[in-house]
Amino acid sequence: MKKKILFLGESYRADAITWMNGLEEFGDFEIITWELKTPSDNSKNRIKRVWEFLFAISKIKSLIKLEKPNMVIAERTTSYGFLAAMSGIKPIAIAQQGRTDLWPEKSISLPLKKIIQNYAFTKADLIHAWGPVMTESMIENKVDMSKVLVLPKGIDLNKFENKNTATPEKIHAIVTRSLLTEYRHVTILKSFAVLNEKGIDFSLTIVGDGSQLNALKDLAKELQIANKVKFTGRIANTELPKLLQESNFYISMPITEGVSASLFEAMACGCYPIVSDIPGNRSWINHRQNGQLVTIDNDKQLAEELIWSFNNPEYRREAARKNRIFIEEHVNYNTHMKIISDKYHQLINAID
Structure with a gap:
């Protein structure tokens, strides 16, 4: 008989889908989901979301009474992780999604978030760190x-197969991060405007949706590169591999990062990564060895690094080859999700 797992988190996110699908495939689990319904896209909704969060426990406990899950798992140690710790279900597995999950760093709610996080850490039976x-x-x-x-x-x-079809004579770049300010798409667009001024041919595909979409479209027009920039909007995760395989550069400029599945997907598909120089990216990318690191908010440096790598195609090809091998050996979904699923069964059996 299948064991039931209650997943607390945003079930539409690609990371969450990967997690849940892996548990169903390799652990033979049945997954039940619960998430906050109010988006946090403006100040009014953020206040509503806080109220929803305050009354969440009673709703979760009602769902638990109905479904009788054997385990609860949650993404983020400061929100859903805390709700998991309060749910009364054992065992509990929580996943830290960011480098700290205490974000934004200057938030007035930071002291409260620390208390909530420490409580979740204490109550959890298993804590996921998706990277060192x-x-x-x-x-x-x-x-x-x-x-x-x-x-x-x-x-x-x-x-995410290694079947890259991008022509090396042109920069075919892709960005696959949500269109939010912390991912610094403005920096990326400005860097490509520099390339355009220098007469370097390129196409730039920006995948995803977010609060900055219209502003970014306007900026692309202002920089006179709109004809070379494609905004796809939100797409199904099943459509992403083809777009990556048609690209030879992957660009990501976040100001904070935990472990980026987007980076791994790009590396698997033969895209050459140029990413922001922050701890989460330095865990996987060594500058001018298997990719390039760029200072946050430095569009001129990003343009320079793009030009350097474009002028060194042999180096890029070798880096892409090494990156694929690394992903196969260290980031294999089939292997890792089997390990995680087995660990969950062990935790459940220990409680039973």
Whole structure:
């Protein structure tokens, strides 16, 4: 008989879908989901979301009474992780999504978030760190590291195949991050405007949706590169591999990062990565060895690094080859999700 898992988190997100699908495939679990309904896209909705969060426990407990799950898992240690800890279900697995999950760093609610996070850490039976950069803040917070599993969910190598068709004579760049200010799409557009001024041919595909969509479209027009920039909007995750395989550059300029599945997907498909120089990216990218690192908000440096790598195609090809091998050996979805699923069964059996 299948074991039931209650997943607390935004079930539409690609990371969440990967997590849940892997548990169903490799653990033979049945997944039940619950999430907050109010988006946090403006100040009014953020206030509504806080109220929804305050009354969430009673709704979750009603769902638990109805479905009787064997385990609860949650993404983010400061929100859904706290709700999981309050749910009354054992065992509990929570996943830190960012480098700390304490974001924004200057938020007035930060002291409260720290209290909530510490409570979730204490109550959890298993804590996921999708990469080593996440463990640094856990150690600082004196988390019981024996409960921490450092392992990315991995990439489905059967979907994200190494079948890159991009022509090397032109920059075919892709960005696959949400259109939010923290991902610095403005920096990316400005850097490509520099390339345009220098007469370097390119196409830039920006995948995803978010609050900055219209502003970014307007900026592309202002920079006179709108004819070379394609905004796809939100797409199905099944459509993403083809777009990556048609691109030879992957660009990502976030100001903070935990572990980026988007980066892994691009590396798997043969895209050459140019990313922001932050701890979460330095865990995987060594400058001018298997990609390039660029200072946050430095559009001129990004343009320079793009030009350098475009003028060194042999280096890029070798980097792409090494990156694919790395993904196959260290970020394999089939292997990692089997490990995670087995761990969940062990936790459930220990409670039973």
